[in-house]
Amino acid sequence: MNSQHIAAVSEAGDARTDDASTEPASEPSRTITLSVNGRRQTCQVSERKHLADFLRQDLALTGTHVGCEHGVCGACTVWVDGVTARSCLMLAVQTDGSDVRTVESLALDGGGLSVLQQAFQDHHGLQCGFCTPGILMSLTELLRDDPEPDEATVRLTLSGHLCRCTGYQNIVAAALDAAAKLRAAR
Amino acid sequence: MDTPLAPPRPGIALPGDRSPSKARQVIGTRAPRIEDPALLRGEGRYLDDLRIEALHAAFLRSPHAHARIAHLDCAAAGALPGVVAVFDATAIARHVTNLRMPLGFPSATLQKDITPWVLSGTEVAFVGEAIVMVVAETRYIAEDALALIDIDFAPLPVVHDVHQALDAAAPLVRSDAVSNIAERVPVGFGEVEQAFARAPHVFAEALFVHRGAAHPMEGRGVLARYDAALDTMTVWTSTQMSHEVMHAVAVMLGMDPHNVRVIAPDVGGGFGAKYLTYPEEVAVPAAARALGRPVKWVEDRAEHFVSAIHERDQYWDVEIAVDARALILGVRGRLLHDQGAYTPQGINLPYNAATSVTGPYRVPAYAMEVLICQTNKTPVVPVRGAGYPQAAFVMERLLDRVARELALDRAEVRARNLIPPEKMPYEKGLTNRAGVRSVVDSGNYAVCQSAALARIDYAGFRARQTTARAQGRYLGLGLANAVKATSRGPFESAVVRVSPSGRIGVYTGALAMGQGLATALAQICAEQLNVPVDSVHVTCGDTGYVSLGMGGFASRQTVMAGSSVHLAALEVRNKALKVAEQMLEIAADDLVLKDGRVEVAERPHLHVSLGEIARKLKGAPGYSMPAGITPGLEATGMFQTNAQAHANMCHACEVEVDIGTGGVRILRYVAVHDSGTLVNPMLAEGQIHGGIVHGIGNALFEKMGYDDEAQPITGTFADYLLPTSTEIPQIEVIFFETPSPTNPIGVKGIGEAGTIPVAPAIVSAVEDALAPFGVQIAEAPLSPVRILELILGEQP
Numbered sequence: 001m002n003s004q005h006i007a008a009v010s011e012a013g014d015a016r017t018d019d020a021s022t023e024p025a026s027e028p029s030r031t032i033t034l035s036v037n038g039r040r041q042t043c044q045v046s047e048r049k050h051l052a053d054f055l056r057q058d059l060a061l062t063g064t065h066v067g068c069e070h071g072v073c074g075a076c077t078v079w080v081d082g083v084t085a086r087s088c089l090m091l092a093v094q095t096d097g098s099d100v101r102t103v104e105s106l107a108l109d110g111g112g113l114s115v116l117q118q119a120f121q122d123h124h125g126l127q128c129g130f131c132t133p134g135i136l137m138s139l140t141e142l143l144r145d146d147p148e149p150d151e152a153t154v155r156l157t158l159s160g161h162l163c164r165c166t167g168y169q170n171i172v173a174a175a176l177d178a179a180a181k182l183r184a185a186r
Numbered sequence: 187m188d189t190p191l192a193p194p195r196p197g198i199a200l201p202g203d204r205s206p207s208k209a210r211q212v213i214g215t216r217a218p219r220i221e222d223p224a225l226l227r228g229e230g231r232y233l234d235d236l237r238i239e240a241l242h243a244a245f246l247r248s249p250h251a252h253a254r255i256a257h258l259d260c261a262a263a264g265a266l267p268g269v270v271a272v273f274d275a276t277a278i279a280r281h282v283t284n285l286r287m288p289l290g291f292p293s294a295t296l297q298k299d300i301t302p303w304v305l306s307g308t309e310v311a312f313v314g315e316a317i318v319m320v321v322a323e324t325r326y327i328a329e330d331a332l333a334l335i336d337i338d339f340a341p342l343p344v345v346h347d348v349h350q351a352l353d354a355a356a357p358l359v360r361s362d363a364v365s366n367i368a369e370r371v372p373v374g375f376g377e378v379e380q381a382f383a384r385a386p387h388v389f390a391e392a393l394f395v396h397r398g399a400a401h402p403m404e405g406r407g408v409l410a411r412y413d414a415a416l417d418t419m420t421v422w423t424s425t426q427m428s429h430e431v432m433h434a435v436a437v438m439l440g441m442d443p444h445n446v447r448v449i450a451p452d453v454g455g456g457f458g459a460k461y462l463t464y465p466e467e468v469a470v471p472a473a474a475r476a477l478g479r480p481v482k483w484v485e486d487r488a489e490h491f492v493s494a495i496h497e498r499d500q501y502w503d504v505e506i507a508v509d510a511r512a513l514i515l516g517v518r519g520r521l522l523h524d525q526g527a528y529t530p531q532g533i534n535l536p537y538n539a540a541t542s543v544t545g546p547y548r549v550p551a552y553a554m555e556v557l558i559c560q561t562n563k564t565p566v567v568p569v570r571g572a573g574y575p576q577a578a579f580v581m582e583r584l585l586d587r588v589a590r591e592l593a594l595d596r597a598e599v600r601a602r603n604l605i606p607p608e609k610m611p612y613e614k615g616l617t618n619r620a621g622v623r624s625v626v627d628s629g630n631y632a633v634c635q636s637a638a639l640a641r642i643d644y645a646g647f648r649a650r651q652t653t654a655r656a657q658g659r660y661l662g663l664g665l666a667n668a669v670k671a672t673s674r675g676p677f678e679s680a681v682v683r684v685s686p687s688g689r690i691g692v693y694t695g696a697l698a699m700g701q702g703l704a705t706a707l708a709q710i711c712a713e714q715l716n717v718p719v720d721s722v723h724v725t726c727g728d729t730g731y732v733s734l735g736m737g738g739f740a741s742r743q744t745v746m747a748g749s750s751v752h753l754a755a756l757e758v759r760n761k762a763l764k765v766a767e768q769m770l771e772i773a774a775d776d777l778v779l780k781d782g783r784v785e786v787a788e789r790p791h792l793h794v795s796l797g798e799i800a801r802k803l804k805g806a807p808g809y810s811m812p813a814g815i816t817p818g819l820e821a822t823g824m825f826q827t828n829a830q831a832h833a834n835m836c837h838a839c840e841v842e843v844d845i846g847t848g849g850v851r852i853l854r855y856v857a858v859h860d861s862g863t864l865v866n867p868m869l870a871e872g873q874i875h876g877g878i879v880h881g882i883g884n885a886l887f888e889k890m891g892y893d894d895e896a897q898p899i900t901g902t903f904a905d906y907l908l909p910t911s912t913e914i915p916q917i918e919v920i921f922f923e924t925p926s927p928t929n930p931i932g933v934k935g936i937g938e939a940g941t942i943p944v945a946p947a948i949v950s951a952v953e954d955a956l957a958p959f960g961v962q963i964a965e966a967p968l969s970p971v972r973i974l975e976l977i978l979g980e981q982p
Contacts, residue, residue: 026267027326048326062235063228065454067403068487072903075403103228113226121222124872128700129225130232130403130454158911162903164403164455165700167875168911 032096036061037105045092051085052076054092055102063103063133067162074161077134078102084141103133106140115185116140116178125174127165135161139175147183151176212713213931216868219705220720221698230452233407233424233484240409240480241270243470244328246318246335247493248310251346251562251896252359253339255308255317262334263320268327271477272335273319273469275307281472283440290430290462290531290567291619297364302528302565304438304465304472310339311360311527312564313898314492319469321481346896348501348522348559359527359560368525368558369533373540374518375615376551381516385507389587393504394965395576395945397497398888400569401908402699404454405485406494408467410474417441421448421471426461427737428727429695434463435471450727456699457880458569459494461739462530491901496890497569499524500539500576504554506584512592512599516551517543517584525558526565533558534619535566539573541616541624545581546631546669546834547603552615562896570880571670571941572740578668579966582946586953596665596950597639604631604667611927620675620828628924629834629860635667637920638836638858647840655958660843661853662955666943668837671830672861672935673745673928679732680750682711682758683820686804688782688797690715690722692754695735696747697727701937702869706744707751709865710931714755715762715796716780734824741935744865745831749929750823757821765799765819768812831926831934833861837878837943841951845959845977848970850886850952852915860922862934867921870936874919877940883909884941885948885966 027046055061067075076087079101126132142157154175260272287301322328343357351366409422428448436443474481504519523536540554589596607630614624654661679695708722766784767774785793800819840854887907891899900906925932945966961976
């Protein structure tokens, strides 16, 4: 092993920098303006940063989780302009001018859980909770677009998400119960 | 809960209850989870969510299954703006006491030098092995730097398969290996030779069971912060075992464990993949100390596929001897276990598999030769089920074979061989790794099987099958029993503490990975202190609060930590009543503990709160304590046992096989479980659902593929298939609750129980469906292509 090369690299405190910015100056970046959870903001963002990292690192919205970074697991699902999107497969700069919503926007204005969120607790629709935010975003979209989904429809929507803990059954029950409660409240 | 067939829940008296007839009020209820509101709002705090400014680490990993590192130059990587440090093996060696990881479990017999390296310096032995760690201002830059590392490999011959590993002409898995066989372990009891010699029937099977990887949805991750002024290290890690990581980090960094605090934040699933100390959990703290700055590494899924542990391949050549009535006389054979390139933990996984084959059945004689084979693949430690699923597959396949050969009903063959309740406790003739005899403590296996058969309408199935076949549809029914020895010891810690503010805290070395452990422990505490469940605050897996702990493995935590919480809460309760007796000047028999205070029965205006009692027991300088009372309204429970509570299960399923595509649709799935007393039936059902779906993955989908150069060929979730919602039927769960005599709350573990019988039940059902084609199945998982091959009589 050519360990002498390592000596060329500082591994001591003198490498410390006080720049706490998440974007080093060397990163090509752009200014984007977007709305996140109803709040309009203008941000300087690295061109290559994906949307999930932007939400989590730059906006501290860590409810959106990264489970695979190749668009299969669905944990990072958010809404972009009213429809679900995999935030690991989208660059943050692509959301310039968009309306983005994350799991943090789902609770009621007073802080109470949404009907779907409450149904998840009532039916034990989550265990470790890591995949849950993405699933909540997809099911919230489903219940908005289809007030009377049957079990097969719920399972089809859920099939875009991986959950290792629950076996999906209680998530399906929660979604159907939430749909019924939302219909009753209408 | 699906209760019609379950017996009524008895009001079980707890030891130490003031009234022996007091029925449980909190244990056994479907209490909502106290964990949920934060997780549902997106306010969980998983490793990568912690708001701690840190540098970011990324690892250069081997693209070769076996190679010598011929040349390594990290200068360009180190010169990249934003890169703070680059560590190869030589560089990291200056910051650790040993470049080789400690062995997880003690072993006097394993080859030496068999554990992974913190960073590999001269030779790599599997694809994914870490070679260089780059630390940079961002993860993006750290990964850029990885691309600038100038490294050349000289490929070495590869051991890609356990059969090849056994070949005398095979290359060595590592140049420092003594042999490709890490260890030979004979397991058994009884007069096996005699049993086979006198048996009227002997049937042999060559079985292959693959179990993929754990794949929690959150990968691994480590964040380390060193405080030079105090010489203290804080490590946040997504682990199932904080205390073990604390000791490993202390040893590897040459620190006193007292100065190392390991905290598990919210953990996004474990399933076994987080029950070991990984090289990254040493390298990252070492870098944080060397650099004087916090360092974080978050595993991505591509890394998880190759550098987090697998379970993978086992080949079983087995024989069963039975008498004319199909009563088992003996089982024997050889297990080839694929251990991968290193042994991080020990021989526990193949030992579990070999010692659990006999399961719920009476087997008078048993011998299994276990060969732990090393291959140039990712190392292996237990995934949910820990060898039991493979063992159940072996036993249940053998019993199906017996039924077929002797033209008997599959359920009848099992019923004749199940351990009957009057034989409980039943000695298995084996010892567990604690060195104590393996004793099945309790349960009624025949009743569970009958319940499963009744629920799935076993009696009516042949008519359904015949009708379907007339329509060109191929239905099959499968059945499997299993037993899981849960609640591994030797102990678990729990402190129950009432603060002077009245806050009730539970602190334990047990570790929550998503099961709802905090809720279950809060229920057990609330049962004794008679308070609302959500008023109990549970802290799991933070070594700063409790000095000892074992963590989350072997379906143990509700049993072990639950019992410790029970014992500690009982002590706090009794102490509170004694102190209140003095404070209120009323005999304890007339006092009632409820809603956070001790009241006088029938005169509730006379009361003292738990907070007031805690303030009294906090002590005042120079003033006396209440007579005969030790300081502090708190107690430590340290439930200790080597006995294991045996959970049992019987699964039955009905499937339809599409003979045109090889696709399998599960039409019904019935799961009968006895995990003793259920602390929270809702959480218990959740464990069964998740466990079964993991088992469905093992039966039909999950295959960690490698080619003949030991290159992984399933490195994404598009290639490696986890079950999704559309493949899963409604799972029908039936519970029986036979209290275990091994612990004070009567519980048996449940976390792995759902997974164990699934693959044999489904494979049996597929074989039954394909009986017209004469298909006999000796493997799992079954892909559609493999099913078509079986139908066509082709070899893979």
